[in-house]
Structure formats: C-alpha cells, structure tokens
Amino acid sequence: xxxxxxxxxxxxxxxxxxxxxxxxxxxxxxxxxxxxxxxxxxxxxxxxxxxxxxxxxxxxxxxxxxxxxxxxxxxxxxxxxxxxxxxxxxxxxxxxxxxxxxxxxxxxxxxxxxxxxxxxxxxxxxxxxxxxxxxxxxxxxxxxxxxxxxxxxxxxxxxxxxxxxxxxxxxxxxxxxxxxxxxxxxxxxxxxxxxxxxxxxxxxxxxxxxxxxxxxxxxxxxxxxxxxxxxxxxxxxxxxxxxxxxxxxxxxxxxxxxxxxxxxxxxxxxxxxxxxxxxxxxxxxxxxxxxxxxxxxxxxxxxxxxxxxxxxxxxxxxxxxxxxxxxxxxxxxxxxxxxxxxxxxxxxxxxxxxxxxxxxxxxxxxxxxxxxxxxxxxxxxxxxxxxxxxxxxxxxxxxxxxxxxxxxxxxxxxxxxxxxxxxxxxxxxx
Numbered sequence: 001x002x003x004x005x006x007x008x009x010x011x012x013x014x015x016x017x018x019x020x021x022x023x024x025x026x027x028x029x030x031x032x033x034x035x036x037x038x039x040x041x042x043x044x045x046x047x048x049x050x051x052x053x054x055x056x057x058x059x060x061x062x063x064x065x066x067x068x069x070x071x072x073x074x075x076x077x078x079x080x081x082x083x084x085x086x087x088x089x090x091x092x093x094x095x096x097x098x099x100x101x102x103x104x105x106x107x108x109x110x111x112x113x114x115x116x117x118x119x120x121x122x123x124x125x126x127x128x129x130x131x132x133x134x135x136x137x138x139x140x141x142x143x144x145x146x147x148x149x150x151x152x153x154x155x156x157x158x159x160x161x162x163x164x165x166x167x168x169x170x171x172x173x174x175x176x177x178x179x180x181x182x183x184x185x186x187x188x189x190x191x192x193x194x195x196x197x198x199x200x201x202x203x204x205x206x207x208x209x210x211x212x213x214x215x216x217x218x219x220x221x222x223x224x225x226x227x228x229x230x231x232x233x234x235x236x237x238x239x240x241x242x243x244x245x246x247x248x249x250x251x252x253x254x255x256x257x258x259x260x261x262x263x264x265x266x267x268x269x270x271x272x273x274x275x276x277x278x279x280x281x282x283x284x285x286x287x288x289x290x291x292x293x294x295x296x297x298x299x300x301x302x303x304x305x306x307x308x309x310x311x312x313x314x315x316x317x318x319x320x321x322x323x324x325x326x327x328x329x330x331x332x333x334x335x336x337x338x339x340x341x342x343x344x345x346x347x348x349x350x351x352x353x354x355x356x357x358x359x360x361x362x363x364x365x366x367x368x369x370x371x372x373x374x375x376x377x378x379x380x381x382x383x384x385x386x387x388x389x390x391x392x393x394x395x396x397x398x399x400x401x402x403x404x405x406x407x408x409x410x411x412x413x414x415x416x417x418x419x420x421x422x423x424x425x426x427x428x429x430x
Contacts, residue, residue: 145405
C-alpha cells in the first residue's frame, strides 16, 4: 500500500508513476479524500476541546448558583458529545474510503523499468545455454511415451475436473526429486532457511501480500473463511507481519516447498493441454525480508538462485525484465526466467522474482528497529519462484527426450533417484 505522506509531498511524481502503469491521475481524488478526513479529525479535536472546557465550567456554574449558565453549559457538553461522535464517524468513513483507494492501486515501478503495454515489451537481460536441437520432431511433455502411463489427465478429470493431473511411477519420482533438489540447493548452497508452513491462511494474511481484496477471484476460500495459498509467498512473507525485527537480524531469507492453488480466473482457453497451467501445483518459493537499501541487490541475488537451479539441470533459459504493463500488482521490478521447451519451440516462464519495496510491509505493518536507535522503519520484501516444480518437470522431460520415447535425466537428479539416469519409454526409472 502507498504512503499518503509521500503522495502529499509529491503528487506529480505519484501520478507520473501511475501513468506508467496505464492509470489516469490519482492524486487529486486521493488528496481530496485525505483533506476531508483530516478536516473531520481536526473538527472532532476542536469539539473535544470545547467539550472539555465546558465540562470544567459546569461545576463552577453549579457552585455559583447560576442555574441558567449551568443548564446552558450542560446542554453544550451534550451537544458537543454528539458532534464529536458524528465527526469521528465521518473521519472513520473517510479513512476507510481513502484506504480502499490506496489498497487498490499497484506499486510504483522503479525508474529503470521499461515502459510497455504487455509481454512483447519486456527486455531480455540474460541468456544461458543453447536450445537443444533434435534429429527428430520433439514432442510436448504429455505426448511422450515415457509419460503415457505416469501422467494421467483422464483420471484427474474424473477425480477433480479439468486442469488437474495424477502423476505416478517414475514420473512422480522425478517430480519429487526435483523439489528435493531445489530445497537442498537453496538451503545448503544459497543460505535460505527451509520452512514448512500451512497452506490454509487467514484472510488478513492474503491481504498483507496483496492478493486481497482486488484479486480474490484468483484464489480459493473455504467455508470456514480460510484461504488456500496461491503461493507460499503468502505464508513466508507474513512471518514478519505485525512484527518489529532487529536490524542486525536482516536479511531474513526463507524457502518452502508447498502445494499452491489458483482458480486461473480469466485464463479460459490458455495452456489447457498438459501440466503448464493447473489449479493445483507445487512450487519451491523464495522470500527475502531486507533493509530498504539492500532490496535491489537482493533481487539480483534471488534471481541468481533461481537461475542456478536451471543451470545445474542443464536447461537453457533467458531472463527478462518485465515492462510496466506486464508487471504484477505488488512489484516495483520483476525478473521473469523463461526455460526453453522444445515441444513448444519457445521459452516459457518458470520463475518470477520481484522486489516489492515497502508495499507489502505497509499492509502487514512489518518493521525493523534501526541498530543505532530511532523510529522503527518498514522492511522491504521480495519473493520469487525457485522453481515451479511442475514446469521444471515439463522442461526436464521435453529437453531430455530421446527418439525411442525414453528421457535422459539431468545428472544433478541422479542422487535423488537412487542413481537412476533414465525414464524408460515404459515410464520406469532405469
């Protein structure tokens, strides 16, 4: 959420940033609401002062025997009480209206973010590896002999409907190995702390990371009011919600492997074949909580952690900076990492790493106490996929496919597969 004081101090800069997000000027309406709210607060405080003064004089009038003055002052005290209540209610209503406006506006992009309308305007900043060439026409992951029995969409549709899958046998083992490999790399080599948290969270946790109130239709809510997390970013980031942490403990770096749930509202007809876009999927998430001056460098570090997973697996990828029109609601800068999928003959997103500045921290009231003393300040938060497990499985299968229908598996996974190196055309690990 945005800092109203910053908008008051520089409304033109705020409107210019919103324009880069494709929005009309916002500051006039915001500042008008803010002025009305502050006027109500000031009027309530003035009325309270008058009531206090009249209350003191009531006793004096009573003691002096001035019955007329006593009744006038007593009436004034009652009148001011009603006025104060009315003004306080108006101030609360104005405050709620102002908050609703502020929480519905996206984060401000950094100055160096490319302007653009959609993904066509994203800017590539890194490319690693060479897309593999095949002596045959490569197939998509769901059309391989090796996955014929181990990747079952029909049974999943019977159980749950479309956009679900049942993995079994060797395919399920490779999927599990990928998650284990990612967690081990992030904890043992990248210095992240592993967390195993809940996938059901309270509504205020979804609000804190920006999924609510604007994007509620993208997630699932239970009858009891809990929300199923769309990513463990929600769980990990909210570890510091409502907290004041010591500066010396920063940065906090977390990772978690979890189930994720997304309704995919508005994506009808997109990527309906295979595992690319599912209602339920698994992801290894990374979250960092930092001091403000460290967050931009932390984004590069986090991006490097995600890229390193693909490099260890020998999967070609490219990294792009998202333009203003393609960037997520809560981000100030986002790096998307896209892995090469030979079955589609294109790069597809497998990780998105974003720095949010204090945008989420203000919603969560997450702060740190400066080591040198002084007023607590808002932390900065970052999140990124490290990686999406299902999409990584797709990339491993498609890039390792052989003409006989088998799949050669990356060397980095061999220790997690009992030394097995291949998924046979029959779907067995050999």
